[in-house]
Amino acid sequence: MSDDPRPPTEEPRLTTRLPTRRRPRYPLHVVAAMPLALAGLIALLVSGNTLRPFDRITTVDGKMASKSDYFKDPEVRRLLLKHGIRVDIHRLGSRGIATQSLRGMDVVFPSGQPAARLIRQRQQRSVKAARPFVTPLVLGTFRDYARTLVAAGVARPQRPPGGGETLYYDLDMRGFMRLIEDEETWNGIDFTAHSRRSNDGRVLVRTSSVCESNAAGTYLSILAFVKNDNQAPGTERRNRPARRTAGDPVLDVAAQVKPLINLQGMAADEQADSYFSDEGEAIAPVSLIYEHQFLKHQVDHQKKHGEQDRRRVLLYPSPHALTEPELISLNDDGDRLTTLMETDADLRRRAIELGFRVRFSGEDGTSEQLNAYLREHEVQVPTPNPDQTKVDAPDLAALERIINHVGNCPPPGQDGPR
Amino acid sequence: MTARLRQPALALALLLLAALLSGCTKDSEPHTLRVLASPELVDMEPLLDELKDDTGVELKLDYKATPDLSGPLDGYDLAWPATDRSYLLRLGASGEPAARPESTAVMRSPVVVGLTRDTADRLRRGVPGGRLTWADIADAAAEGSLRFGMADPRRSDTGRAALVGVATAAAGTGRALRTQDVSCDQLRGFRSGQTLTGASSRELIDTYVRRPDAADALIAHESELLTLNAAGKLARPLEIVHPEDGMVLSDFPLLLLNAGEHRAYREVVDWLRRDDVQRDLVRRTWRRPVGQDVPRPAALRGDIGNALSYPDRPEVVRRLMDYYGTPGRDTGDHVVFLLDFSTSMRGPRMAALRAAFADLSGADPSAAGKFARFYRGERLTVVRFAGRVLGERTVTVRGDKDLRALKSFVAGGKFGDDTAVWSALAHGYRNASDALREHPGRPLSIVLMTDGESNAGLSYAEFTRRHARLAPAARSVPTFPVHFGEADAKALRRAADATGGRMVDANSSSLSQAFKEIRGCR
Numbered sequence: 001m002s003d004d005p006r007p008p009t010e011e012p013r014l015t016t017r018l019p020t021r022r023r024p025r026y027p028l029h030v031v032a033a034m035p036l037a038l039a040g041l042i043a044l045l046v047s048g049n050t051l052r053p054f055d056r057i058t059t060v061d062g063k064m065a066s067k068s069d070y071f072k073d074p075e076v077r078r079l080l081l082k083h084g085i086r087v088d089i090h091r092l093g094s095r096g097i098a099t100q101s102l103r104g105m106d107v108v109f110p111s112g113q114p115a116a117r118l119i120r121q122r123q124q125r126s127v128k129a130a131r132p133f134v135t136p137l138v139l140g141t142f143r144d145y146a147r148t149l150v151a152a153g154v155a156r157p158q159r160p161p162g163g164g165e166t167l168y169y170d171l172d173m174r175g176f177m178r179l180i181e182d183e184e185t186w187n188g189i190d191f192t193a194h195s196r197r198s199n200d201g202r203v204l205v206r207t208s209s210v211c212e213s214n215a216a217g218t219y220l221s222i223l224a225f226v227k228n229d230n231q232a233p234g235t236e237r238r239n240r241p242a243r244r245t246a247g248d249p250v251l252d253v254a255a256q257v258k259p260l261i262n263l264q265g266m267a268a269d270e271q272a273d274s275y276f277s278d279e280g281e282a283i284a285p286v287s288l289i290y291e292h293q294f295l296k297h298q299v300d301h302q303k304k305h306g307e308q309d310r311r312r313v314l315l316y317p318s319p320h321a322l323t324e325p326e327l328i329s330l331n332d333d334g335d336r337l338t339t340l341m342e343t344d345a346d347l348r349r350r351a352i353e354l355g356f357r358v359r360f361s362g363e364d365g366t367s368e369q370l371n372a373y374l375r376e377h378e379v380q381v382p383t384p385n386p387d388q389t390k391v392d393a394p395d396l397a398a399l400e401r402i403i404n405h406v407g408n409c410p411p412p413g414q415d416g417p418r
Numbered sequence: 419m420t421a422r423l424r425q426p427a428l429a430l431a432l433l434l435l436a437a438l439l440s441g442c443t444k445d446s447e448p449h450t451l452r453v454l455a456s457p458e459l460v461d462m463e464p465l466l467d468e469l470k471d472d473t474g475v476e477l478k479l480d481y482k483a484t485p486d487l488s489g490p491l492d493g494y495d496l497a498w499p500a501t502d503r504s505y506l507l508r509l510g511a512s513g514e515p516a517a518r519p520e521s522t523a524v525m526r527s528p529v530v531v532g533l534t535r536d537t538a539d540r541l542r543r544g545v546p547g548g549r550l551t552w553a554d555i556a557d558a559a560a561e562g563s564l565r566f567g568m569a570d571p572r573r574s575d576t577g578r579a580a581l582v583g584v585a586t587a588a589a590g591t592g593r594a595l596r597t598q599d600v601s602c603d604q605l606r607g608f609r610s611g612q613t614l615t616g617a618s619s620r621e622l623i624d625t626y627v628r629r630p631d632a633a634d635a636l637i638a639h640e641s642e643l644l645t646l647n648a649a650g651k652l653a654r655p656l657e658i659v660h661p662e663d664g665m666v667l668s669d670f671p672l673l674l675l676n677a678g679e680h681r682a683y684r685e686v687v688d689w690l691r692r693d694d695v696q697r698d699l700v701r702r703t704w705r706r707p708v709g710q711d712v713p714r715p716a717a718l719r720g721d722i723g724n725a726l727s728y729p730d731r732p733e734v735v736r737r738l739m740d741y742y743g744t745p746g747r748d749t750g751d752h753v754v755f756l757l758d759f760s761t762s763m764r765g766p767r768m769a770a771l772r773a774a775f776a777d778l779s780g781a782d783p784s785a786a787g788k789f790a791r792f793y794r795g796e797r798l799t800v801v802r803f804a805g806r807v808l809g810e811r812t813v814t815v816r817g818d819k820d821l822r823a824l825k826s827f828v829a830g831g832k833f834g835d836d837t838a839v840w841s842a843l844a845h846g847y848r849n850a851s852d853a854l855r856e857h858p859g860r861p862l863s864i865v866l867m868t869d870g871e872s873n874a875g876l877s878y879a880e881f882t883r884r885h886a887r888l889a890p891a892a893r894s895v896p897t898f899p900v901h902f903g904e905a906d907a908k909a910l911r912r913a914a915d916a917t918g919g920r921m922v923d924a925n926s927s928s929l930s931q932a933f934k935e936i937r938g939c940r
Binding site: 092282285410 | 503506507518520521523526591592593594595662663664680681684706707708709710712722724725728729
């Protein structure tokens with residue numbers, strides 16, 4: 001097998017390829033080596049069982065959103081191939097997955113629990129599912145903007161252990177939301193004092209569509225929780241005087257948070273994609289992303305450039321929200337993948353290397369291994385939730401109403417989930 | 419095993435066998451996908467051959483300029499527009515719960531302005547710090563010193579992106595445009611400078627290459643202008659300016675229309691986003707890579723400024739386009755100003771009025787002022803009134819001379835006793851009737867500025883009777899009253915409502931601000 005010219009991480013193409021190239025042009029040394037390679041292959045074929053992994057490969061079709069990052073990873077693909085599984089990614093927002101047809105899919109991998117619950121509710125049978133890891137929802141920004149927010153009194157840097165510039169800031173959501181509501185622009189809160197650039201745009205967070213994405217829906221939960229005096233909308237006690245006058249507390253809160261989102265106009269998919277691109281700072285000062293995307297980027301950056309990306313920094317919202325992706329199987333092929341995700345230590349180890357917080361034993365065990373991995377790769381270890389205020393997500397029905405009110409979302413797909 | 423391999427004959431035999439085995443796939447036809455593509459993507463052709471070699475997937479690009487992928491999509495597996503924003507707006511507005519197609523950004527390019535060297539130098543001299551904005555472009559266009567080309571926003575996604583960008587900058591809210599931000603046509607001055615257009619930006623650029631004297635500037639993607647410069651078809655390359663007040667960024671997404679081709683689609687987008695392909699793509703097309711750390715030429719290293727938010731309501735974009743109309747239209751609007759010259763206007767109020775006219779003639783340095791100013795081709799009638807009409811002057815703006823004439827007419831006016839507000843308005847409608855008879859298609863509106871209650875001439879009731887007898891075209895001319903000093907706000911608002919206009923209050927801001935606020939309303 002060492003003669004195989006492809007890198008080991010790439011899957012064999014024999015089984016899955018569409019019609020292949022007509023007359024490939026190989027470099028000379030490949031042409032020279034080809035008889036040897038082919039001869040070796042045939043010899044192995046004749047001698048026994050080498051090709052068995054190839055003919056046993058199962059393609060698992062899965063609709064997934066940002067967690068496709070995991071299945072796109074070459075190492076994950078290699079590990080799965082060892083078990084004869086190849087995952088074909090259909091990219092779609094998590095709530096989009098939940099509201100549209102799942103025909104032809106073997107698994108779905110929504111990025112958070114609200115969408116996962118919607119999907120499970122619609123399944124006829126009880127489903128096999130795995131929740132391999134968690135990751136906090138965060139705001140990706142750039143150094144100058146973070147400093148501006150610190151100066152405005154709504155963000156606080158997390159002190160790195162060895163001193164120097166931090167990668168992480170804690171963001172007081174209540175104060176930050178006030179800046180948005182007061183129609184502040186970045187220049188209006190003195191951005192130019194902290195940057196060579198200038199920005200007359202309003203202070204706002206760029207999100208993906210609330211109708212389609214888990215991140216945006218979870219961000220709405222944070223906004224609604226803060227707006228509702230730090231409790232989940234729909235859970236108020238009856239005789240709280242402040243709320244009694246409003247007819248419908250959930251819609252009332254929804255109406256209050258709507259302008260904070262709609263300010264941005266059209267939502268854009270793939271927030272992380274644009275945030276990490278070289279044009280990221282021009283595209284959006286603050287983008288809604290997940291922690292794992294940032295940590296993976298910093299580890300990669302450290303490996304590639306020998307230093308952390310000090311321009312890109314994270315804002316950890318307080319109160320904070322943890323997201324829990326769920327791999328849901330829809331049939332037997334899907335079952336194989338979910339089982340593997342739950343049992344295979346290598347797949348879980350790789351998840352840590354990709355920046356996820358993996359559950360090993362109990363709630364507290366999620367961060368230690370990730371922190372160790374970050375230290376080992378000289379990336380500052382974050383404290384995601386320093387003051388322990390956690391957003392209590394509204395119940396599913398309340399969240400759905402808030403989302404529909406804010407996003408004016410289309411009804412679910414007509415052919416419905418199968 | 420190794421022993422066997424050393425035997426050349428056996429090796430050869432195995433090789434033949436291998437060739438036989440692989441023969442069934444090797445010589446099959448490439449898998450072909452039909453793609454509806456933006457015309458400017460013609461520069462991708464050379465890369466597509468490599469795509470076919472590397473993946474076995476062949477893209478057949480069908481170049482069509484379409485702003486929102488409207489028209490039949492049957493038979494297309496993929497779509498590849500410059501941006502899918504208008505398409506998504508249309509999809510969202512259709513109310514159908516149709517699944518959004520999978521979409522992957524392939525490369526980016528901002529909408530920018532390419533200026534001839536002389537024009538760029540000239541414009542920069544007039545701007546503190548020399549950093550140009552869309553407002554400066556609009557200002558120069560209104561003044562008549564800049565002629566530009568832009569693709570038709572009705573037919574091309576590039577043109578539409580440009581229009582939304584300019585309009586967002588004009589609104590100056592720092593957020594996405596809302597319906598109320600486009601309640602008036604703020605781009606009239608800007609539009610008056612447009613001399614070239616095209617169904618697509620490719621067509622626009624071809625026209626410009628043939629007739630470089632027809633414009634001093636092109637508004638298009640940065641990539642198209644850099645490509646044009648590199649092609650050496652111009653006597654001197656255009657200077658590319660990223661306006662300071664923001665830009666719209668296109669990301670050339672590849673959309674999967676035929677879900678059955680999902681696997682081939684994945685192969686294609688994975689290939690297009692490979693580092694080496696992205697590097698090649700930057701070099702060949704002058705678009706910016708979506709990946710990180712892809713090397714790029716110096717022309718693509720500069721800061722592109724801040725991206726503007728894109729509106730999320732289709733009616734906002736539709737209204738923008740309705741206002742913008744057909745590019746290259748040469749008739750400007752006609753505005754009749756009815757100005758109160760009663761004695762109470764003496765002193766600071768008159769100074770404020772003159773300042774307001776000076777601002778509208780180009781003295782206002784603010785972005786809003788540059789978009790709102792009088793523009794070339796616009797027809798302006800100024801009527802001074804008190805207890806009766808004191809004087810009247812009409813100009814069509816051709817240059818500074820006309821604006822100066824208007825200014826001296828406003829500045830040199832004598833005051834009169836009494837205030838005949840409704841007689842003046844009836845006079846304004848007579849003007850309007852005459853003007854509409856002469857130029858039936860020309861948009862017309864009336865601005866009525868007064869600082870006191872009507873105490874002479876027609877009663878409001880008499881005015882409404884006369885107004886009701888007007889021909890339909892004249893009757894539908896809106897009046898925009900400007901409430902100043904001790905004017906009767908209630909009566910003015912009633913007149914605005916009756917004619918389809920809107921009242922603005924100059925007491926709460928300034929006369930200049932009030933005039934700006936209703937500029938472009940009709």
